[in-house]
Amino acid sequence: MVMGTHIARHVRTPSLSLHLVLLSLLQSVFVSIGDDTDVENLLIFKDSLANPSNLRNWNASVTPCNGNQANWMGMLCVRNQIWGLQLENMGLGGSANLEILDDMPTLRIISLMNNNFEGQVPELKKLGQLKALYLSNNRFSGEIPDDAFRGTRSLKNLFLSNNGFTGKIPSSLATLPKLLVLNLGGNQFSGRIPDFKQNVKVANFANNVLEGPIPASFSNMSANMFSGNKNLCGPPLEKCPVTSPPPSPSPSPAPSPSASPQLPPPLYRKTTSALQIALLVLSILSLLSLIAAFIFILCKRKQRSGASNEPYDDDSNKLPPSYIDQDKSKDSDCGGCMAKRPVDYAKLMFLRGEADRFDLHDLLRASAEVLGSGNFGASYKAVLTDGEAVVVKRYKQMNHVGREDFHEHMRRLGRLNHENLLPLEAYYYRKEEKLLVCHFMEDGSLASCLHGNHSLDKPSLDWRTRLKIVKGVARGLAYLYNQLPSLVVPHGHLKSSNVLLNEKSEALLCDYALRPVINQDQAHTHMMAYKSPEHAINGRINRKTDVWCLGILILEILTGKFPENYLTASYDSNTNLGTWVNEMVRDKRTSEVFDVEMTGTKNSKGEMINLLKIGLSCCEDDHDTRPELKEVVREIGELKDRDELEFSSTMGEVNADISGTGRTTAGGAFSS
Incomplete structure (x- = not known):
């Protein structure tokens, strides 16, 4: 392994064939597969780059992934892959x-945006599992x-935008069965x-030298997607010019003087009886009435089917904004149905009185990067033209309620206002998926x-910072409990x-x-x-379930x-964190519980112990013995940030103090 790593790290050459030979040799030498092969492939790929200094922590002695966390710069990791x-x-x-990366079976996303790569488009034919490729701005x-x-x-x-590609758009793109977002602009x-x-949802062909009519499948997209091409025509641009005018009719020959004069037709061919006119008018009116009735019935059926299909119940890193799946139909129901709807479902819906600050096309044009891919969907950071940064979260598991109920719940969340809640700024509704838009927080997550x-x-x-965070979380949770009393778990996640x-x-x-809007099977998973003791034991959650989640969070902090x-x-x-902490306390090893990287603990051990006790009380397996949230918030x-306890207090005295509280915890460590 050491020798192979030495070869991969120190043999540097621009020759692709040599790298492929090295790759073949390495694969023949190493009998290990999976992660080891991935490491070797990545190191060879690194050595093929010019100026890879920013990849200095790519080191064979450290695995690229640790669970969902990346040890190597630029890795996106999911379950250690x-x-x-x-x-x-x-x-x-x-x-x-x-x-070089052909033999990495779990690789789904590659983004090389905003670098100095050159030459022809990379060889891609063997990357059959790749879902997203971003090569813009090279x-x-x-x-x-x-x-x-x-x-x-x-x-x-x-995304191949803002490069120097020439020639025709390859026809193989038009045969990709799953292609949703395509950006070829600026070439x-x-x-x-x-x-x-x-069914391509968004396609950008702007600023090329394309010509001819725009395909009908793109006719309802924004004209901006085709701007900068002088010879393109057809919807959504101007109509294509007629290639050749129709031939003018040849003049009728003049009648011969010797020809006999034409007799006028009989009178009954020029006139129609009053009875025939009345019958014709009645027939037209009847036909129009039938058409109107048909449109009305069809609209009603569509509305009812929407409600019945979505029953109401209580439950690719600077990657471009692939979250924008625009609806071609724009919800254009038949007749005048759209006119009766209170909102425009094809637009971003703003919740905080700042309507039309930006739209979907602004998000598409924005500089964006993937922040993470969670269980419910991916999150993206988008930087708008005015410099504002927002987070767009894409959800595909939000079909638990009907359209109107979803809009009402979003408006309800939009009315929430507290210093410890991240406000929901806007949302976008489609039956297949939803987008939620929030302000981007530069300092990231806890x-x-x-x-x-x-x-x-x-x-x-x-x-001091950790205690401030706990207090803020508790206040925010208490606000949710006060404002959303009808929800069993006001936070839930x-x-x-x-x-x-x-x-x-x-x-x-x-x-x-x-x-309330997440599909139940996804919510339960x-x-x-749904990972609380009460759900595992009784199959139910209750108002104290969020308290248990708060307890786990306190112990994590x-x-x-x-x-x-x-x-x-x-x-x-x-495997519960509360169980482990209880066991450590029971074994009189409380000093080993606290994070060794936590600083500023001098003269604060007493308050740290008090917070530890609060966290453990929230983690009781029996929800009946857990304190109410308002009691937890009060405690x-x-x-205080600091207390009068001296650090010289022995941990034996501290453990004795804890044991004297009389609380029975999940591990039984604090029983009187």
Whole structure:
């Protein structure tokens, strides 16, 4: 392994064939497969790049992924597997030899945007599982072979904009069965646009030298998607000119003087009786009435079918905005149905009195990057033209309620206003998927601050900051309980990745109160509320389920440990963080519980112990013995940043103090 790594790291050459030979040799030497093969392929790919200095932590001695966390720069990891490469704004150059990555079966996303790659389009035919490829803003050039995309039948998003590609648009693009978003703008493509038969949602051909009529399948897209092509025509641009005017009719020959005069037709051919006129008018009116009745019935049926199909019940990193799946039909129901609807369902719906600040096309044009891919969908950061940064979350599991109920719930969330809640700014509705738009928080999530790689620029959180975060979370949760009393779990998905931090390290809850609109099977599998002890034991959740989630979060903040129940499908007492803390306390090892990277703990041990007790009380398996949320909020609010306890207090005395509380916890460590 060491020798192979040495070869991969120190043999540097621009020759692609040599790299492929090396790859073959490495694969023949190493009998291991999977992760080891991926590592070797990635290191060879790195050595094929010009100026790979930003990839300096690509090292064979460290695995690229640790669960969903990336150890290597530019990795997107899912369950310890390499899901994507996000190599953007890194000054990388040379040829993009993506064929080196052919043997990485889990690779789904590649983004090389905003670099200095050059040469022809990379070889892609063997990347059959690739779903998203982003090569915009580089120096690629030349013609793309007509069959270049023949093997990429899983491809959904393709961005080749702002390069120097020439020649015709390859016809193999028009045969990709899953293609949804295509951006070819800012090149020198010529000729006609192929007729894409698949259901492409967004396609950008602007600023090329294309000509001829725009295919009918793109006729309802924005004219901006075709601007900058002087010789394109047809909807949504101006009509194509008529190639040749129709021939004028030849004049009738003049009658011969010797011809006999024409007699006028009989009178009955010029006139119609009053009875015939009346019958004709009645027939037309009857036909119009039938058509109107048919349209009215059809509209009513569509409305009823929408409600019945969605019953109401209580439950690809700077990647471009592939989240924009525009609806071709624009919800254009028959007749005048749309005129009766209170909202325009084809637009972003703003919730905070700032309508039309931007629209879907603004998001499409925005500089964007993938922030993560969660259980319910992907999240993207989009930077608008005015510099504002927003987060767009794409959900495909929100068909639990009908259209009107969904809009009403979103408006309800839009009315929430609290300093510890991240406001929902806007949303977009389609039956197949929804977009939720929020303000982007530069400091990221609590999870990344607790479990990310710490440096001098971003050290670990100190005690005072952690206590401030806990207080903010508690206040935000209490506000949700007060404002949403009809919800069983007002948050329902409380965990560290759903707690964001602002520039003052204050907590902002996000992804709250979505349980009523999430599909039940997805909610039961992924939402934190359904990983609670009461759901595992009784199959139910209750008003104290959010309290249990708060307890786990408090213990995570104090210990710095990642809770196993975030990853498991259901509650498991053997892997529960509360169980581990109880066992440590019972064994009189409380000092080993707290995060060793937490600073600022001098003279604060007493308050840390008090917060630990509060967290454990929230983690009781029996929900009846858990405190009410208002009691928890009160106790947390009484904690001070520093107290008068001296650090010289022995941990034996502290353990004795804890044991004297008389509370019975999940592990039984605090029984009197």
